[in-house]
Amino acid sequence: MPELPEVETMVRGLRPAMEGRRIVKLVALDRSMLVGGDPAAFARRTRGVTIERVDRRGKWVVVTLAGSRGFIVIQPRMTGGFWLLGPERPDHIRLEFHLEKPRSIVWYCDARRLGRIAWHDDLASAEAALARSHGPDALAITRDELAGAFGRTKRGIKPTLMDQKVTAGVGNIYADEILHAARIHPERPSASLSRAEVDRIHAAMGAILERAIALEGSTFDAGYRTVLGLEGGFLAQNAVYGRAGLPCPGCSRPIQKTKIAGLLGRPTYFCPGCQKPRRGRAAT
Numbered sequence: 056m057p058e059l060p061e062v063e064t065m066v067r068g069l070r071p072a073m074e075g076r077r078i079v080k081l082v083a084l085d086r087s088m089l090v091g092g093d094p095a096a097f098a099r100r101t102r103g104v105t106i107e108r109v110d111r112r113g114k115w116v117v118v119t120l121a122g123s124r125g126f127i128v129i130q131p132r133m134t135g136g137f138w139l140l141g142p143e144r145p146d147h148i149r150l151e152f153h154l155e156k157p158r159s160i161v162w163y164c165d166a167r168r169l170g171r172i173a174w175h176d177d178l179a180s181a182e183a184a185l186a187r188s189h190g191p192d193a194l195a196i197t198r199d200e201l202a203g204a205f206g207r208t209k210r211g212i213k214p215t216l217m218d219q220k221v222t223a224g225v226g227n228i229y230a231d232e233i234l235h236a237a238r239i240h241p242e243r244p245s246a247s248l249s250r251a252e253v254d255r256i257h258a259a260m261g262a263i264l265e266r267a268i269a270l271e272g273s274t275f276d277a278g279y280r281t282v283l284g285l286e287g288g289f290l291a292q293n294a295v296y297g298r299a300g301l302p303c304p305g306c307s308r309p310i311q312k313t314k315i316a317g318l319l320g321r322p323t324y325f326c327p328g329c330q331k332p333r334r335g336r337a338a339t
């Protein structure tokens with residue numbers, strides 16, 4: 056958290072507030088979160104510069120400055136998010152964009168300070184940093200790229216889907232929803248999937264992520280909010296995540312909550328009726 060739909064929602068909310076606006080000053084309040092400069096350097100590089108565009112790459116927010124003045128890359132990681140509403144200040148502010156015209160402030164807040172704010176002089180440097188930790192975007196990856204990545208690993212399908220080097224943007228919530236929609240057990244070895252099963256995962260990934268973006272992402276407990284402070288709507292209509300014991304929308308059997316290898320204790324939700332461990336074969 057936040058995953059692709061939450062970061063995409065942040066970016067869509069930030070665009071009208073930031074694109075084409077001039078930075079009066081950029082204030083970095085937490086030096087430990089900065090990569091590629093100290094607060095004074097960030098302020099100096101950005102003063103008076105216009106923001107050209109705001110984009111998402113995987114789970115990163117990329118702010119492109121006009122006139123080849125560089126790129127600010129923000130990784131919200133676990134608890135990062137943006138806030139547009141004034142005049143009251145939100146909690147846990149780590150970065151402030153003071154903009155004009157009209158005068159306004161966009162805040163980046165991060166309760167646990169696990170996010171990162173990086174500066175890159177040029178696109179090549181930003182792209183190299185992205186390439187070190189990101190594979191193809193989960194909304195752009197082709198079916199053949201996905202099949203190739205599945206064939207090259209000995210891991211189970213859920214940790215593979217969550218590997219940002221395989222496909223960028225899918226985390227714990229959406230991996231469960233994608234596998235349920237594709238009717239694949241989360242512990243199936245990735246390399247054992249048939250062509251038809253890979254096709255189902257590829258189709259489900261696009262469909263689930265697009266639906267989550269339309270619903271402005273997923274909010275649970277005190278976590279992610281939209282830039283206007285609203286909760287995302289996806290977990291009010293999803294199939295499995297957080298729904299242990301509730302009936303599967305496909306077959307009405309109770310959803311199971313479990314833990315599987317390779318996920319650092321994070322829960323996995325699946326339907327034992329729709330997501331069988333093997334495709335009708337006896338265990339060997």
Ligand SMILES: [Zn+2]
Nearest residue numbers: 303306326329
């Ligand atoms: Zn089911």
